[in-house]
Amino acid sequence: KQEVTQIPAALSVPEGENLVLNCSFTDSAIYNLQWFRQDPGKGLTSLLLIQSSQREQTSGRLNASLDKSSGRSTLYIAASQPGDSATYLCAVRRAGANNLFFGTGTRLTVIP
């Protein structure tokens, strides 16, 4: 069974800092990996989706990388802002499977 781990569980950084969030998964036979953002008490918003054949995806200040062979993905946030404060979740879809396997998230706080 696919297990997805996100470390650290919480992270605080000063505004303007660049930061990296980590996601690791146990089964490298994945179809794609998705990063989500969740604000307190709210649903999930999709940020980036990386197909297994891709190495990275970028959207604005966000860059997600994927290293399938080592079972790792990172989400890089440039020039962090207080509005980036949220919980960031990664989710992996195994090849041939219909469901996503989620990590438990990293709660990010950007301090003004």
Added chain:
Amino acid sequence: DVKVTQSSRYLVKRTGEKVFLECVQDMDHENMFWYRQDPGLGLRLIYFSYDVKMKEKGDIPEGYSVSREKKERFSLILESASTNQTSMYLCASSLFIQETQYFGPGTRLLVL
């Protein structure tokens, strides 16, 4: 923009009650999903549906059933609510089964 709505943001029910959670999407998506989210456990898939009247069990279907009579609507049913079903319930939809999922705002259910 894709919009996924859930009928209630907060619900309080008694043990043994039958509970209906409704989800509606407006983008003609084939696939719809129900997850529950619990602290330390992340999101776990309860059921998903890939077409009207079609459903498949996810990782934790026990104690739940679903109904999809129309393409845009996917209902989660707790036949006899129990306290261990107190949780945040999230609905999602996607056009293709292995592509980006779009989430609703969630329903926080408390079973007393």
